[in-house]
Amino acid sequence: MSGLMLAATVDGGAPPPVAASTSGGSMEPNGSPQWQDPDPLRPHGPPHGPYRPGATLPPAPAPPVKHSSIAAILFFLGILGLVCAGAYFSGDLQRFLYGSSASQSQAPRPGLVPFGQRQEPVPGLEEADAPLGTPAPVNRTSTSYKFLAVKEDGTPLAYSPCRPIHYVVNADLGDPSWQPLVEEAIRQASVATGLKFVYDGPSSEVPSTNRQGYQPARYGDRWAPVLIAWSTPEQVPRLTGQTVGLGGSSSIGLSDGYKAYVTGTVSLDAPQFAGIVDTSEGKEIGVAVIMHELGHLLGLDHVDDPRQLMFDQASWVRQYAAGDRTGLAQLGSGPCSKDF
Numbered sequence: 045m046s047g048l049m050l051a052a053t054v055d056g057g058a059p060p061p062v063a064a065s066t067s068g069g070s071m072e073p074n075g076s077p078q079w080q081d082p083d084p085l086r087p088h089g090p091p092h093g094p095y096r097p098g099a100t101l102p103p104a105p106a107p108p109v110k111h112s113s114i115a116a117i118l119f120f121l122g123i124l125g126l127v128c129a130g131a132y133f134s135g136d137l138q139r140f141l142y143g144s145s146a147s148q149s150q151a152p153r154p155g156l157v158p159f160g161q162r163q164e165p166v167p168g169l170e171e172a173d174a175p176l177g178t179p180a181p182v183n184r185t186s187t188s189y190k191f192l193a194v195k196e197d198g199t200p201l202a203y204s205p206c207r208p209i210h211y212v213v214n215a216d217l218g219d220p221s222w223q224p225l226v227e228e229a230i231r232q233a234s235v236a237t238g239l240k241f242v243y244d245g246p247s248s249e250v251p252s253t254n255r256q257g258y259q260p261a262r263y264g265d266r267w268a269p270v271l272i273a274w275s276t277p278e279q280v281p282r283l284t285g286q287t288v289g290l291g292g293s294s295s296i297g298l299s300d301g302y303k304a305y306v307t308g309t310v311s312l313d314a315p316q317f318a319g320i321v322d323t324s325e326g327k328e329i330g331v332a333v334i335m336h337e338l339g340h341l342l343g344l345d346h347v348d349d350p351r352q353l354m355f356d357q358a359s360w361v362r363q364y365a366a367g368d369r370t371g372l373a374q375l376g377s378g379p380c381s382k383d384f
Contacts, residue, residue: 164258164296165266168382175205175380177238179373188349188367191375192340193295195303199378200371201295202343203305206380208240210269212247217314218274219321219330226272229334236369237342237376244269251275251311253282257294267306270341272334274314283313288320288358291337296384304381310337332362339368343375 193201203209211230215222230241249262251273259268270293277284293308312333321330332353339354346356352367364372 164384165260167384169266170207171204171380171382172206173380175238175377176208176240177205177234177376179238179376180235180369182366182369182373184366185370186352186366187370188347188352188365189354189371190345190347191371192292192343192345196301200343200375201303201305202375202378203239203293204381204384205237205239205376205378208242210242210244210266212244212249212263212269212271214247214249214251214271214273216248216274217276218312219318221321221327222274225321225327225330226334228331229338232331232335232364233338233342233372236364236372238373239342239376247271247273249273251280251309253280255294255309257296257307270308270310272310273312274317275311276314280311283311286316288313288316289333289337291340293341293343298383300383302381302383304378304384305343306384308341310334310341312337328362335364339364339372342372344368344371 191200195201213222213226230243233239234241244263247262247269249271251271255268255271257268260266263269275283280290282290290311291308293305295303295305297303317330317333320326320333323329336353344354347354347367349355349367350357350359351361352365353361353363354368354371355361
């Protein structure tokens with residue numbers, strides 16, 4: 045994927061570090077035994093009679109090359125050819141001829157660089173030829189919505205609707221009743237966008253402002269799944285104060301101008317969230333809080349309309365309203381792409 049860039053939006057991740065590729069090997073300098081020539085050269089007398097003082101002897105004829113020497117030379121050339129071929133395919137030869145990889149503008153191309161040396165997964169993983177779902181019909185549209193980012197063609201930056209959004213949950217600090225709350229919030233976001241979500245199970249990953257979008261050691265050779273985690277202001281400083289949650293996604297930009305979200309994070313303040321759900325309407329409010337942060341994750345920004353769930357302050361709204369649904373429907377109608 046030439047020219048890939050990773051950018052964070054709101055509380056998303058930061059660009060994954062480029063993994064330095066190292067390759068090469070060593071060759072033992074083992075010599076071959078020198079076998080005795082079965083037909084050694086026999087001494088010859090001077091061709092023009094006995095040696096006389098002051099006379100100049102004609103140069104002795106060069107000894108013929110031994111068969112063992114020819115075999116040794118051919119063996120050495122063969123080993124040298126193998127070393128050069130290995131250096132070429134590993135990239136050492138290119139770096140020797142053209143400089144280090146840090147000086148090259150072309151990013152590693154997935155599929156050609158061995159796994160473990162790439163900085164992004166092979167493109168097109170799980171990408172279907174058509175969207176996996178369609179947004180629910182919006183009975184009453186509204187202009188009370190705002191996108192976090194808009195592309196040059198005026199369409200919102202969004203996830204591909206042609207592949208599932210995988211997510212994991214770190215509930216180490218969460219309320220014991222977290223699972224049905226998350227499942228209901230995910231269901232509502234999926235209905236509004238048509239996007240398909242897949243739960244990959246629990247994770248021990250802690251939210252971070254510089255989260256890597258590609259973590260093959262933890263999640264395999266794919267984009268890291270969305271992380272939903274209960275955290276603390278000590279782990280996520282932006283949760284300090286009255287902020288109950290944060291949400292956002294990381295996007296990629298290809299050299300052809302294409303942009304899309306690939307992963308993201310929803311961070312929930314564990315102490316505050318526990319106090320919310322421990323009320324008579326706590327579970328309903330808890331679902332609304334998660335839905336609000338999922339709205340940010342998928343690409344919605346805050347609005348000034350208190351009738352919308354994406355209002356920037358706590359309100360009585362518990363479901364996605366007309367403006368929220370209008371915006372989410374557009375976020376679920378983006379283009380497919382096998383290029384990332």
